[in-house]
Amino acid sequence: MSDNKGVRRVNEDLARERANCSFDVREITFLLDGGENNTITRKKIEDFTLTDELLSDKVPDECLSPKEKYENAVRKSCLFGKLVKDKLLEFGGLETFGPNSFVLRRIADAFFKEISPLLLHLGMFVPTILGQCTAEQQSEWLPRALSMQVIGTYAQTELGHGTFIRGLETTATYDPETEEFVLHSPTLSSFKWWAGGLGKTVNHCIVVAQLHTKGQCHGTHPFIVQIRDLETHQPLPGIKVGEIGPKLGFNTADNGFLGFDKYRIPRMNMMMKNAQILKDGTYVKLDRHGKMTYGTMVFIRVMVVNEVAFNLAKAATIAVRYSAVRRQSEKKPGEPEPQILDYVTQQHKLFICIATAHALQLTSDWLWRTFSGVVTDIKHGKTDSLPEFHALSSCLKAISTSDAALLIEQCRHSCGGHGYMMSSNLPLIYSFVTATRTYEGDYTVLLLQTARFLIKAWEQAEAGKPLTPTVSYLTKYFKDGRVPWDSTSEGIVNAAYGVAAGKISACVKSIRNRVKTGLSYEDAWDLTTVQLVAAAEAHCRAVICDVYRSEAVRLTEKSSPNVRAVMRQLTTLYLHYWALERIGDLLRYSAVSEEDVVALQQKYEELLALIRPDAVGLVDAFDIRDEILNSTLGAYDGRVYERLMEEALKSPLNAEPVNRSFHMYLKPLMQGKL
Numbered sequence: 166m167s168d169n170k171g172v173r174r175v176n177e178d179l180a181r182e183r184a185n186c187s188f189d190v191r192e193i194t195f196l197l198d199g200g201e202n203n204t205i206t207r208k209k210i211e212d213f214t215l216t217d218e219l220l221s222d223k224v225p226d227e228c229l230s231p232k233e234k235y236e237n238a239v240r241k242s243c244l245f246g247k248l249v250k251d252k253l254l255e256f257g258g259l260e261t262f263g264p265n266s267f268v269l270r271r272i273a274d275a276f277f278k279e280i281s282p283l284l285l286h287l288g289m290f291v292p293t294i295l296g297q298c299t300a301e302q303q304s305e306w307l308p309r310a311l312s313m314q315v316i317g318t319y320a321q322t323e324l325g326h327g328t329f330i331r332g333l334e335t336t337a338t339y340d341p342e343t344e345e346f347v348l349h350s351p352t353l354s355s356f357k358w359w360a361g362g363l364g365k366t367v368n369h370c371i372v373v374a375q376l377h378t379k380g381q382c383h384g385t386h387p388f389i390v391q392i393r394d395l396e397t398h399q400p401l402p403g404i405k406v407g408e409i410g411p412k413l414g415f416n417t418a419d420n421g422f423l424g425f426d427k428y429r430i431p432r433m434n435m436m437m438k439n440a441q442i443l444k445d446g447t448y449v450k451l452d453r454h455g456k457m458t459y460g461t462m463v464f465i466r467v468m469v470v471n472e473v474a475f476n477l478a479k480a481a482t483i484a485v486r487y488s489a490v491r492r493q494s495e496k497k498p499g500e501p502e503p504q505i506l507d508y509v510t511q512q513h514k515l516f517i518c519i520a521t522a523h524a525l526q527l528t529s530d531w532l533w534r535t536f537s538g539v540v541t542d543i544k545h546g547k548t549d550s551l552p553e554f555h556a557l558s559s560c561l562k563a564i565s566t567s568d569a570a571l572l573i574e575q576c577r578h579s580c581g582g583h584g585y586m587m588s589s590n591l592p593l594i595y596s597f598v599t600a601t602r603t604y605e606g607d608y609t610v611l612l613l614q615t616a617r618f619l620i621k622a623w624e625q626a627e628a629g630k631p632l633t634p635t636v637s638y639l640t641k642y643f644k645d646g647r648v649p650w651d652s653t654s655e656g657i658v659n660a661a662y663g664v665a666a667g668k669i670s671a672c673v674k675s676i677r678n679r680v681k682t683g684l685s686y687e688d689a690w691d692l693t694t695v696q697l698v699a700a701a702e703a704h705c706r707a708v709i710c711d712v713y714r715s716e717a718v719r720l721t722e723k724s725s726p727n728v729r730a731v732m733r734q735l736t737t738l739y740l741h742y743w744a745l746e747r748i749g750d751l752l753r754y755s756a757v758s759e760e761d762v763v764a765l766q767q768k769y770e771e772l773l774a775l776i777r778p779d780a781v782g783l784v785d786a787f788d789i790r791d792e793i794l795n796s797t798l799g800a801y802d803g804r805v806y807e808r809l810m811e812e813a814l815k816s817p818l819n820a821e822p823v824n825r826s827f828h829m830y831l832k833p834l835m836q837g838k839l
């Protein structure tokens with residue numbers, strides 16, 4: 166399925182793997198895409214966007230200077246932006262920012278090895294206009310944003326505060342005389358810091374600031390602010406803006422800083438869907454829930470689960486194909502060197518990556534559907550489902566990003582030395598994904614948000630009150646005592662819920678015991694946070710296991726027997742992997758015995774052997790084109806060594822036989838003349 170344009174010889178081992186695959190690869194591709202029609206549309210979009218003319222880079226990006234890299238990324242962003250503007254919206258209008266945006270994201274990876282400086286424009290500026298503006302404001306800003314007349318970003322985080330939004334220091338003070346807001350950065354720590362594209366690219370940004378009117382502060386609110394002249398691109402008077410410097414990744418995203426010196430914007434530039442300032446400065450709150458201005462963050466947390474699933478699929482594709490091509494060592498004296506994929510330890514490193522990519526993809530699709538329901542509720546004025554959804558999206562964002570980053574690094578390890586090459590693309594995939602664990606809410610902080618919800622849910626269960634769907638298991642496991650053990654998939658999911666319930670119960674006891682000693686509730690909570698994070702993690706793992714298992718069963722109801730078999734092997738592998746990883750928890754909270762543990766391990770190893778012949782087929786089914794994979798190790802044809810050499814020869818250091826540093830430094834050193 167993947168692109169293998171031109172008739173090039175496919176590596177023999179890969180060809181044999183494909184010939185031996187037990188199922189029709191396309192069938193799984195359709196499942197993962199959400200149906201054959203989606204696959205057809207995606208491929209059509211990929212075919213007309215991924216042309217050599219748009220993508221060709223004479224020198225690899227990683228060999229460019231930071232400035233050249235940025236300029237190349239802007240060039241490609243404009244080509245990509247024009248494509249989106251001219252053609253891609255035909256595929257779904259504004260819906261492009263729904264499910265089809267995943268296709269856009271996928272294609273974007275062929276244009277940018279790192280990040281587009283315009284990612285935040287499409288990823289956060291436009292969604293915030295949709296989520297935080299009134300209809301009137303949307304009609305003013307949306308057409309200009311979608312046609313790229315205004316280019317924006319989302320500037321919330323400051324030098325001094327990222328997590329604690331209520332602690333932001335930038336002020337927006339309303340002046341009824343002129344009907345304007347005065348934006349000001351009172352301290353160094355109040356400078357906006359991090360917003361993608363802010364450093365050099367954008368001319369507008371959404372600024373989150375403390376709103377002051379009539380001598381009162383009403384907390385943080387979003388404002389649309391023009392920061393650069395549309396003609397000259399010079400920063401406007403009262404604006405101090407620049408780029409924050411090199412980072413572990415994201416180096417083409419020109420993340421920026423921004424300070425205001427009593428900078429004025431019109432009253433109507435406050436995004437007024439959830440709160441308004443009347444002309445005379447009266448504050449009108451429209452958000453009955455209180456956290457609706459955090460909506461863009463919730464939206465991105467949902468998107469990020471899909472984002473990391475896709476990136477893990479890329480890493481798994483690279484590592485599995487490479488492991489089928491690479492031969493090393495010998496299993497028995499004198500035997501030919503085996504494919505490294507034949508080492509059971511290699512299978513242990515990699516098959517969990519394939520299964521996790523499926524688990525996260527199916528969970529992400531489910532989360533997106535749940536999110537759409539919440540959005541519909543909100544449109545009808547109902548916000549009751551928001552606390553549960555905030556708890557759910559927070560933990561899924563935290564666990565999916567953390568798992569994906571660890572497993573992508575595992576894919577890199579599994580490729581030995583060549584995995585360390587930038588041309589393998591594994592370092593860039595890792596540097597991108599590891600950032601997702603931090604941005605849009607740090608891992609620990611988000612799990613603690615989920616824990617707040619879980620503790621409240623436990624108290625509700627105690628009081629005999631009804632519980633919302635994702636915590637309804639607490640009623641079942643409310644009583645003390647171990648969860649019965651049953652080694653079926655359903656049994657493992659139940660045990661995972663039992664572990665979560667046991668951990669939540671332990672947290673409640675800890676907090677109460679600490680309060681009994683005279684501590685305040687806040688101090689008791691704080692001292693229990695290590696356990697609370699673990700409880701939220703256990704809850705989230707149970708949800709992922711449950712959703713993955715049930716969605717895989719549902720999706721494969723009409724599949725061919727072989728596809729159903731391999732999909733079942735993967736879900737079972739995933740459940741066994743996590744049961745073994747968390748065996749201490751199971752021993753504490755369930756009735757699992759030592760013999761059961763031995764049986765779990767044995768079954769896990771059997772599953773590795775069963776999946777082995779289908780491993781290449783499974784990663785082919787992700788159907789990620791070579792242009793998107795961008796990898797010397799993972800291309801469809803498996804010409805690994807040829808590609809490594811071709812890329813090495815593009816290094817600027819190979820452009821001349823002798824570098825001038827020889828004459829300037831080495832020779833004088835050799836001759837004792839330095």
Ligand SMILES: CC/C=C\C/C=C\C/C=C\C/C=C\C/C=C\C/C=C/C(=O)SCCNC(=O)CCNC(=O)[C@H](O)C(C)(C)COP(=O)(O)OP(=O)(O)OC[C@H]1O[C@@H](n2cnc3c(N)ncnc32)[C@H](O)[C@@H]1OP(=O)(O)O
Nearest residue numbers: 266269270287288327328330456459468555604605606617
């Ligand atoms: C080509 C491309 C096309 C398309 C692209 C499409 C998609 C792109 C996909 C991915 C994007 C990729 C890349 C983007 C790259 C980088 C972007 C990065 C951007 C950023 O990072 S923006 C900054 C994000 N910042 C954060 O996330 C900060 C985290 N902090 C918080 O969220 C809050 O401060 C925190 C920690 C939740 C606490 O808030 P606060 O102190 O105000 O609240 P309390 O703790 O007191 O809680 C009060 C109460 O409120 C509840 N609550 C909190 N948050 C929410 C919420 N969001 N929704 C609902 N309820 C919430 C909380 O639970 C408490 O409830 P309780 O009292 O317990 O009942």
Ligand SMILES: Cc1cc2nc3c(=O)[nH]c(=O)nc-3n(C[C@H](O)[C@H](O)[C@H](O)COP(=O)(O)OP(=O)(O)OC[C@H]3O[C@@H](n4cnc5c(N)ncnc54)[C@H](O)[C@@H]3O)c2cc1C
Nearest residue numbers: 319320321322326327328359360361600603604605606609
């Ligand atoms: C690549 C990248 C891109 C970004 N893009 C943007 C952007 O476009 N726009 C934007 O506004 N922001 C952006 N950010 C900022 C990002 O949202 C924040 O960095 C993130 O929310 C974490 O906040 P922080 O940096 O303040 O970390 P901190 O909160 O300072 O965290 C540091 C440590 O303290 C711990 N900690 C903090 N609070 C608590 C607590 N209450 N309980 C327990 N532990 C705690 C954390 O767990 C962490 O270990 C970006 C960040 C990165 C890395």
